[in-house]
Structures are given as C-alpha cells and as structure tokens.
Amino acid sequence: MRYRTLALWSLVAAAISALPATAMARIKLITLPVRERAEIQLDNPGATLVEEERIVPLVKGVNQVDFSWANTQIDPNTIVFRVIAGADGEAPKATAKPAAAKETKPLDVKVLSVSYPPNEAALVWQVSSSDSGSARVRISYLLGNLTKSFNYRAVATNDEKALILSEYMRIQNLANESFGSTGLWAGFGPRFLKPIGINETKEMLVKKFTEVPVKKTYTCDPQAHGYLDRPQNKLLVPMHYVLKNNKANRLGVAPLQYGKVRIFQDDGHGGTAFIGEDWGKFTPLDDEMRLYVGVAQDVVVKRTIDKNQQHRIAGNLFDREVVIKFEIENFKDKAVVLDISENVRAIRNELYGNNGRDIQWELGKDTTFVEGSDKEKSTFEQLVFHIKLPARGADTKAEKIVHKLHLLIKNEW
C-alpha cells in the first residue's frame, strides 16, 4: 500500500537505458521529489485542472519517472508532463562539476515514452537527460471530486434601495488528496493561495459589491406564477429583487455565476433580518438577476375575462376579441409599481384551445395601459405593463384601480 495518495518517484539508474522494461531490477533506489508548487484551475465549468511542480533529480542518460495515485480520480489520459524553466526563469541546471566545468549547462530533458502498467493507477515516463542535474517539471491532470460552487450573501438597506452583495466561491475537496498552499483560480476574480485538506470545504470571498442599486418588483403573471386564490381569481404577486449586472449598477465585472443568494435586510437597529433566499441564475453582463424574495400579500390583483367574442371573416376563419380586466388594490403604506405580464398565446389556448399556430394579435381600443407595453421586456407573445399604485389612504382604505387589456386575435381557425 502506498503511504500517500499521489506520488512521483524517480528511479536513479542511468543503466536503465540499457534495460528493457521487462528486465527492471527488483532492487531499486528511488527518490521522492516533493510537490513544490500546486495550482488548481477551476475555470472550466466541467473539469478541475491541477498543475503541480516538482524538482526531479535526473542522471545523465535515460531515467524512469513513476507517477502513481491511489483512491483519487485522476484521469490518466489527461496527464501532461512538461519540463519547465526553474523558478528563477532559467532552464534546469546540470549538477556543478568543479573540476570539469566552471559553468553549469542547461539540461536537455526529453520525454521518450510513457508506459501504463496493468491494473495500477500509475504511469511511467522514460525521460532522457543530457546530464545529471535537477529539472523542474510540471505535471497537469484533471482531477475528479474537487468541485467549486458559488453562493451569495446580500444585505439590503433598510429602505431596500441598495444592497451589499458578497460573492463567495466554495471549493469542496472530496478528491482524497490534500494540497498545501495551493493557487486557486476560478477563471475570474482574484487568485487565492490556500491549503485545502482532504474532505475539506473552503469558502472564499471572490468579490464584495457595495451600494448596488436594487429594484424591488411586484409581478403578476398567471402563466408563470399562477393564482393565490383561483375561485376568486386573485393572482399570486411575488416580490423580486432585481439586480442589473452592469457598471452603472456597480456590478458588471464578470458574469454572475449560478448560486444560492441569501438575502438579509438591515433592520434599522444595527442588525439584519433574513428575508428570503433564491437561486441566482447565471447572469451575463448587462442582464438582470431576479431574486424571488417572497409573496406580496398586500398587493391584491383580481383578474377576470370581461369579454370573449369571435367574428367570422370567412368560412372557418375568425378574428377573436378578448378583454381581460384587472382590479388592483395596494394595501401597503407605500406606493409601488406592479408589473402585469400576460402571454397572448396562453390566453388564446385557454379560451379556444391550442391550434399549434403562432399568434397574430394587436391591442384593441379598450386597452387602458396608456404607456403601452415595456418594449425591452415584451416579446411577440409576452406582454409586460407597468402600473403605478398609490399607497393606501390615510383612512387605511386602498384605492381600487381597474385596468383592461383588450386583445384582437387575428386570422384564427
């Protein structure tokens, strides 16, 4: 049994060059070059690359360098062996021979072949060296069970206008190999130099964004969010925090990675209160991260179909007319903006069945959303309208606001 999970052995025997592999001596002397430096590259979304450097003593002639691992998921096909310049940037040096030469010559080190023994997690490099000396080698390989994930902690101000967003990278080492002081890099952000032991999980702050403007939205969308009370036609109104990943909103450094966001709010008394959590989706630059915080029960939206009529154009060809009425009450003591989202195709399917065809539509004259739909957020079949809702009155009564969406659905059969 090997005494450690990963080992590099160098067989010190120049005479090996004369021996076929089958004639390897049973008695052998090996050196155990230790890991001088290690880097864990986590920039690939599906693989973890480990690069380690060791100083390998070589003798003139052909050397055998044995690399073995046990109980770790190293992909042997990905192992790359490279001889690199030393830490001082110079080529590997030959051992000084005072009598023979005043200056040391750089070693010429070449990999001749790699052999893979049967039923063993190991490989053997045959390496030739122009002289005796030490070579700094870098061994790179993909390692399984060493994974990364991201998570966030957001602390909103008491007035919920801004927040502090801290992005953390969490590395879980189930690879059954410990790494001393090791460079860790996620492909963006800072490079960390940390040790990570077997079965350890390490969490590091990648970036802290302060004073990030946050937009609080209330949205009703019968297709996406459904109803709070279906018999009474009351829609569910979730509340979201929306962050825009750009410089103007004090983010925009890199895409925000997928991860859990725990949201806290300054309670106004020097502490914070946990107000909800959501999975933040991968958010490219200039895109929005929408975080579902909870249900807003003080904004009540009742949705009814007020009109449903069809007009024959010819034969089985019809135009259809639908009016959807929204009765809205804001019981909050603050004015808010409500986003009403409707999918026109889903309305057609709900009333007339799904004929599988895309929908041709236009807004009718009874539509009351005077500002029209949000062009940026609306698509050919999804409409988004913004409505300003006043705070409830001093008498605690909420004003009922009624809006209508009048749709002319054309050329249906």
Add this chain to the structure above:
Amino acid sequence: MLLVAASVVRAENVDLSTVPTRNTVQLTIYNSEDLTLVRETRKVSFKPGANPLQFSWANTLIDPTSVELRFLTHKDKLTLLDATFPHAKPQMVYWNVQSEMDGEAMVEITYFTSGISWSADYLCIANPAETDMGLEGFVRVHNNSGEEYEDAQVRLVVGRINLVQKIAELARITPQQVEELDDTERGKFKKDALVLAIEAPLLTAQSSARKSRSEEPKQVAKEGLGEYFIYTIEGTETIRNGWSKRMRSLEAAKVPLKIQYRYRLAEYGDQLVRMYLLTNDKDSKLGTTPLPDGIVRVFRENGRDGLSFLVAQSVKYIPIGDKIELNLGPDPEVIFELIKLRTWRDNLWMQLHGANVFRKVGEAGVVVQVNSSVVGWDDHTLYTQRVRNYTKKPIDLEVRRAFGGHVVFRSELPAKNHDYQTVEYTATVKPAEKVNLLYEIIQHQGWLAKQNNVTIEKAQVKP
C-alpha cells in the same frame, strides 16, 4: 512457442524437444479492428529427412487458421509436407518438414492475433493570445494479447479494413470449427493484410539488434500505402502483456489557428460554440500525415504561468490537407439569443366545401362564402438574432439554421444556402458590441406550399 521434436515418430508420453527462440518479431497493428499481424523469424536446425515442428500458443488470442510457416533460407532444400491441428490440444499445430540439408535455416511464422491495439491522441496547447498552438500527436499501443513481445518492430496501420469475423472469436474456437466457416472473404482479407505487412522488410537480426538512439524520442516514419497509412516506430519496442505504451508520433509548434463562433444545431446542439480551426497542411506546419481517429485534449496557456483546460474531443480521421475543427463549447462572454419579434399571417386562401373553387381572403370584389375553409396561407415571423460580445476581440460568427417546408428567408444579412433547407449567414461583432441580425421567415402553408426548400430574398426587414 516453437518446439523441434527429437524424433519423427512422436512419443505419446515421453518427449524431447529443443526450443528455438524468436530472432525477430514484427507487429502490424490495425486500429480499426482488434487485429494484429505478427511476423516472427526463428533459426531452426534441420536434419536430413523428416523434421517435426510444434507451434503452440496457449492462453493467447491467436487465430489458428492464420498460422503459416515459410522458409526464408534454403527454400529449395526444405519442404512443408503437412500441418496437423491435434484435436486434444486446440492451441497447437504440428508441421512436418522434409529437409534435404543438415544445418540451420531461418523460418518465418505469421499469424493473426487479437488483444493488441493502438490508439491515437493529441495534445494541443494554445498560446495566451490564441493565435497559434503547439500540437503533439501520440500513439499508444496496448498489449492484452496474453503474449510478451520483446524487441518488436511495431507498425501501426491507419485506415479502415474490412473484416468479416473477429479474430478474438476465431481464437476461441478450434481449427476444425473454423474450417466449417465460410471463409472466402476472410481469406481475401488475410491476403490483403499480408500484402500490407510484407511490403515492408522485416527487421533482420542485425537491424533488430541495432537500437535506436536511446536518448532521443523515437521517430515515427509515416508512409502511405493504398487506402492505408503505415506508421513505423523507429527501432524496436518491448510492450509487456497488460501494459500499454505511448509515444509521440508528431510534433508541431506555432500551428496557426483561427477562432470562429458557430451555431449549427445538428452538429453542436442548440448553442453558439467557440471553435479553433486549423488545417492539416504544410502551411500550418502539419500535413506530413493524416491524423488518425483519436481524442484531442486542448489546453490554453492562461497567461498566469499555467494552463487552462478547454476541452477533450474525439476527432475522426483527418486526411492531409483537411480541416481540424475543435469545438470548445459555449463562451460565457458571448451572449447569443434568438428573439421572435412578431408573427402574422397573410395571403389566406379559402376553398369552397365540396368544390374545387379557391378564393383569396380580402381581395377586392371577392365574397367568401361561409361554407369554406382555410386551405392556404403564409406565416410570417420576424426574428432578431441578438449577439453581445463581451470579449476583448472582434468575433467572427457563422450561423446555420434549417427550415422545413416551403420557406423564404428575407434579410439584408450576407446569407447563402448551405443546402436546400439550411441558410448560412455570417457577421462580425466588435468588442463590447451588441448586434441585432434581423430576418423574416415566410413559410408558405397548406395549399400554397409547393416546394420543400428555402429561397433567400435580399430585402430590408424592419422590427
């Protein structure tokens, strides 16, 4: 194992034999099939008269019907009288050789075995600017044949051969059973394979003993032969049973590469992928050999004194002069969205029920009766292909989209037909630029669908 029996009449229970050792051995390994042709030479002493030879291969995967004996020296004085496959010992053959000489002769034994294979793989390391890469090709020989082949000349055949029956299967049945098989085509194949193998001279004992330069990586000679390409590894190799050995077969530095972003649903899935494009030719410092099927592992120097792993991808055989296309997967710094902006219908045609009468809806002066149905129309869909480039370099984009049915692709984009139902268009997106590539699809439906193809119409479309 080759034994020379001491007497003409084989004793039942008491035997004396000598064991001529292998003089040279050559392995010709095919990567497309589990097949290796072994040619070995041995020095055998013959006495005048009958000389029994026994060749056995216990616990190996040799095809018994493929074992052949030839005399390389003293051909006029040695005659192979017969060969016997004893019923009780399936992995054995007896040859009776009639000799008119007393002395040593060189014999050659050839046979097919399975369990030895080879594979290719490639290591690419792009420079930090991703303008060129170092490319190394490797061949890896795997020996699970049950036999040790020491100091063997190794030849690797690149190409697809036809084989009507697996050698491993033949190795597990008796010669008598093999004879019952219809082996016309097998014989033809074996003959072709032998021709391939015999084209190259077998190492002589002297040349075998001459080691290659032991402190230099071995050279791999490549030469074309008919539909195949043969790699011959310099000198000899010992590949122990159960082991595999990997050697460099080609090396090229600063191979120029081009980056292209591609959308091709059928090839790369529903995503925009980043590609490294190279060519296997002399201008790219390659082109000395076709590249056999294998895994390509692509890294990039990350500019921080380390590597980034980009992808591991299988490539099919790449002939000399052909393209090498490496799919690195999606790039999080390039956002690619297809947005449907608007859909509408027009050119609606009705057919009167029970009559072969068609009317266009909305045409002046035409009244369309109630008892009619829609039979033809045009679906219009306006799309924008939105691309945002957050990289620091301009990107070249190539999009291929397939449309079923009778379709018109209307756009000002530089579009062309890739095939009858696929449109290809290209664009360049500058760093930090967001572009909207607009196009309209008009799909003739029902009675109006007369074709199944896409026509490109250069015209302005408005969102």
